[in-house]
Amino acid sequence: VMELHVAGGREFEGFYLDAHSGVVPRPVWSLLDAVLPRCRNLGGVVFELSGTWCGKLGEEGLLRQLGRMQERWARHQPQPERIVA
Numbered sequence: 001v002m003e004l005h006v007a008g009g010r011e012f013e014g015f016y017l018d019a020h021s022g023v024v025p026r027p028v029w030s031l032l033d034a035v036l037p038r039c040r041n042l043g044g045v046v047f048e049l050s051g052t053w054c055g056k057l058g059e060e061g062l063l064r065q066l067g068r069m070q071e072r073w074a075r076h077q078p079q080p081e082r083i084v085a
Helices: 026-039 051-076
Strands: 003-007 011-012 015-017 044-048
Touching: 003 026, 026 051, 044 051
Parallel strands: 003 044
Antiparallel strands: 011 015
């Protein structure tokens, strides 16, 4: 796995649709917490938000979502080994 994406969505007839429509729901954050430690070659996590939802989320809301992603990345991804010469 090289990249993961997280996004808000909608329920429709018993299914959760990845609609890129708002904040990431709690169960998706929990899933990200479970998956990140298993993806040792991961290049990044992307927050996807449809352009029509940007105004509704606002800059502060967007920054909160990105901050949550950064916190999880720092917690679960190994730090590069330092080579001391």
